[in-house]
Structures are given as C-alpha cells and as structure tokens.
Amino acid sequence: MLHPRDWQTTVTRPLQPSPASQQGREMGRPPDPHSTLVPVRTTAAPRLTPDLIAGLPWPHWAPIAVAVVAGILVVSCLLCAICCCCRHGHRHGKKPRDKEAVGLGGLPGTTTTHLVQPDVDNEGDPKPWGRLLLSLQYDFGSQEIRVGLKQAADLRPGGPGGTADPYARVSLSTQAGRWHETRVHRGTLCPVFDETCCFHASPAELPRSSLQVQVLDFRRFSRHEPLGSLSLPLGAVDLQHVLELWHQLGPPGTAEPEQTGDLCFSLRYTPGSGRLTVVVLEARGLSPTLADPYVKVQLMLNQRKWKKRKTQARKGPAAPYFNEAFAFLVPISQVQSVDLVLAVWARGPQFRAEPVGKVLLGARASGQPLQHWADMLAHPRRPITQWHHLRPAREVDRALALQPRLRLPLPGS
Numbered sequence: 076m077l078h079p080r081d082w083q084t085t086v087t088r089p090l091q092p093s094p095a096s097q098q099g100r101e102m103g104r105p106p107d108p109h110s111t112l113v114p115v116r117t118t119a120a121p122r123l124t125p126d127l128i129a130g131l132p133w134p135h136w137a138p139i140a141v142a143v144v145a146g147i148l149v150v151s152c153l154l155c156a157i158c159c160c161c162r163h164g165h166r167h168g169k170k171p172r173d174k175e176a177v178g179l180g181g182l183p184g185t186t187t188t189h190l191v192q193p194d195v196d197n198e199g200d201p202k203p204w205g206r207l208l209l210s211l212q213y214d215f216g217s218q219e220i221r222v223g224l225k226q227a228a229d230l231r232p233g234g235p236g237g238t239a240d241p242y243a244r245v246s247l248s249t250q251a252g253r254w255h256e257t258r259v260h261r262g263t264l265c266p267v268f269d270e271t272c273c274f275h276a277s278p279a280e281l282p283r284s285s286l287q288v289q290v291l292d293f294r295r296f297s298r299h300e301p302l303g304s305l306s307l308p309l310g311a312v313d314l315q316h317v318l319e320l321w322h323q324l325g326p327p328g329t330a331e332p333e334q335t336g337d338l339c340f341s342l343r344y345t346p347g348s349g350r351l352t353v354v355v356l357e358a359r360g361l362s363p364t365l366a367d368p369y370v371k372v373q374l375m376l377n378q379r380k381w382k383k384r385k386t387q388a389r390k391g392p393a394a395p396y397f398n399e400a401f402a403f404l405v406p407i408s409q410v411q412s413v414d415l416v417l418a419v420w421a422r423g424p425q426f427r428a429e430p431v432g433k434v435l436l437g438a439r440a441s442g443q444p445l446q447h448w449a450d451m452l453a454h455p456r457r458p459i460t461q462w463h464h465l466r467p468a469r470e471v472d473r474a475l476a477l478q479p480r481l482r483l484p485l486p487g488s
Contacts, residue, residue, distance in 0.1 A: 204303035204324040205230040205264075207243075207288060213314035218277050220247075220314070222286065224257055224268040227324075232264060233292030233300045240293040241266050241302060242442065247274050248285045248306075253470050256442025259293045270441075282310035290324065293443070301327030335432035335467065336360040338370070338419060341460040342436070342451040346407050351415075354400045354458065355386055358419055361393055361431060365421035368395050368431070374403050375414040375437075378476060385420075410452070411438050414475060419465055432465025435474060 210223035224243050233239040240261050246254035255272035276284055288305040303324030312318065341354040355370045367388040374382040382403055389395035405413055414437040420428050436444040443463060450459045 203231075204326060205290070206321050207290070207303075207305055207324055208319070208321050209286075209288070209305075209307075210317060210319040211286075211309075211312060211314060212317045213281070215278065218275060219273045220276050220281070220309070221271060221273050222255075223271045223319070224288075225319070226265065226267040226269070227290060228265045230264040230266075230290065230302050230324075233302055238262050239264060239302060241290050242293055243268055244289045244291065244442075245272055246287045247276060248287055249276070249280055249283065250274065253467065258442060259446045276309075281314070284309045289327070303327060335465045336362075336419065337462050337464055338417060338432075338434055339460065339462045340417060341458040342415075342447065343456065343458040344405075344410070344451050345456050349404055349406045351403045351405045351410075351413075352400060352458070353403070353415070353417070354460075355397045355417070356460070357394065357396045357398070359394045361395070361419070361421070363393055365423060365431065368419055368421040370397060371416075371418045371420060372401050373416045373418070374405070375416065375475065376409065377412055378414070381413075413437055414439060415448075416471065416475070417463075418468065418471075430468035433468050433471040434463045434465060435471050439474070 206228045208225035208227070210221075210225060212221045212223075213219070214221065222245055224245065227241065227243070230239060230241055233241075240259050241263070242259045243257045244254050245256075253274075255270075257268045257270045260266035260268075286305075286307040286309060288307070290302045290304070292300040292302050294300065304327050305322055305324055307322065336358055337360050338358050339356040341352075341356065343352040343354075344350070345352075351374075353372050355372065358368065358370070361368060367390065369386050369388040371383060371385045373380060384401040386397045386399045389397065414435065416433055416435055418433040419431040421431050423429050434444055436448045438445075438448070440448060443461070447459060447461045447463070
C-alpha cells in the first residue's frame, strides 16, 4: 500500500492480450481463452499545487483565516482606490482657482489693486502710524498752555518682536531745548500715558507756535527709535475751551528737539548699608568745539546741595570715556527726598568751563530718568545702566528750584 506522499495519478488502460493472443489474432485465429491479460499502467504528468493542497492535512480554521486575510486585502485595495480618486479630484478642483489667481493682472476691470498686492505704506490709510489722544487748555492768567497726554493707540512695532516700549516727548517749536518726556511703558502698542505738562507762552507767541509730539521706542543701550510724530499749529486751535481730541500720527520727523549730547551711567543702591553707587561710563554726541569734558555728580537733599564729585577731564571731546565710580551714603529713610544731578562740563570757545547739559534723577524727575531711578530701587544691589539725553542746564536748575547750600553741622559742634 502506498503512502499518501507517494500518491500518483494512475490511469489504467484496458487489459491487453498477451503476445501469443495478439499473434493469433493477426493470423486470423480467435484469441486463446487461456491466454493471460497483462495490465498496463501509465503515470500522467504530476499537478503540484492541487496535489499539495489535497495532500496536506489542513486544520479546520484554515479556510476561515484565508477568507479573513483575503477580505482585509480587498478592503485595503478599495480604500486606496477611494483615497486616490478623492486626491485626484481635489487637485483638479484647485487648478481653475490657481489659473484664475495668476490671471488677475491680465483681466482689466475685474479686480482692484489691493486684491493683487498687500497694502504697504498706502497714503490713503487713515492710521498708518497710530493715533494720539491729547487735551489742550490755555490759562490766560498765568500764560501757560497745559498739554494732557492721555493715550496712544495702534502704534507700529519698533522691533521684530511685534511690540515696543513707547514713551512720548512734547515740546513747543518756539522753545528749543525744552521738552517733557513721559515715563516708559513696557511691551505695548497702546500705552496709557495720563500725564500733563505745562509750557509758558504769551498770547502773542501762540499763533506762531506749534506743539511737537514724538512717540519713541525706548532702547536702553542704543538710540531710541521714533514710532511717529505730530505737529499741531496752535494758531489754528481754539484755546478758549478745553479740547480733547484724537490726532493721527505721521511718519517720524527728522526735526527733534535740540540735543546737546548723551550720557551713559549706571546706578546701584544697597538698602542695608544705604550706599548709592554712581558709575559714569561715557558720553557721546558732544559738540566738536568743546574741549576737556568732565562730569560733575551732585546729590541734593530737600532741594539743597549736599554732596558732589567729579571725574577727570578727557581729551576726546565728541565721545569721551570716563569709567569712574562714586559712592554716596544715603539712608533708606532719605532716598525719596534725594535728587541726583549729573552734569557734563567742558571748555568752550572762551576757554572757560561751562555746563553742556544735565540729567536730573530722583522722585521729582520725569520720563526716562524717573524710570531709571525706579528700576534702581526695584532691583537693589544690582547696577542698572542706561543712556540719557542731556538737557539744558537752565531748565534742570529751574526744575530743581535750588535753595542755598545745605550746611551740615561739624562733628563735636
């Protein structure tokens, strides 16, 4: 008996007579009944796949597994075909839109300019540089014009960060070198100033005067970037009543208030020891006609001169470098009553020393100096460095309203 692996497809042909019977038939004799018939077997060509499938002992779950795999393959093919059709149709749906967008410039009368290109520095834009809310009031008795800086809105960012540290500078065109600065507002394009300043101007001077307002982005170690400006002729304004209006800012103008130079210094206050350290670093933008500049550091207490120091004179007139430190003992109980003044002195054309400009810091200061003083108190034991504009010496003295020198009692008296 054959093993199933050795099975072959066998075809049995009819029994054939023996050679003797075959010979007798050929000679015309009937075949011998006693002759033996020899069975003849021939093997057909093997069919491998059906034979293997039929011969292997398949388990009962095999047909089910084959059906599940086939179903998964069919479903995957259908999903791929559907995704390809959808993508192909979406791509065909976008082509007409792309062609239409490219051809906008060649279709006259079907579109407008602002649909083809963005609006950049459009002169017709009503708010390209932002807006400023101002209030004006004139006091005929004291002959002073009171300017209220309320707030600004929609300012352009001064740097790549999308924001700015704005502050405003106000001046009159007829009073060169005198201006008012607001404090700096950090990280905003809509600052609320809420500050008021006054300028003395006679009624005859008003028609030929204009109010100059500049909004700048504060930079601690570089020049401040202008964000917008406003020039308001006072002759065209009815100052009989209090006016409060929004004004559009224009592009930053080149005509800034007259500058006498800049001074860079650092402040550090240690509350425990009451030590105020002032480090005079450098100056820049001084007039080339000046010679041997130096810096005086004065400390005022209750509007009286208290202590003073000064640096060595330097040869470079335009940008002298000092890098000198001075320490003052100021108890924490008196720090709010102290005024700090730094003045740049130099020899002029008459070969005598005269003040070039001053910087006032303390609780009575305003604008950037007040912000510098507040930062020093908010970060004790840390030096805070900043550049400052030098203001005219007469203006700072007028703001200080100095009294005669304070005389301290000598020890033992």
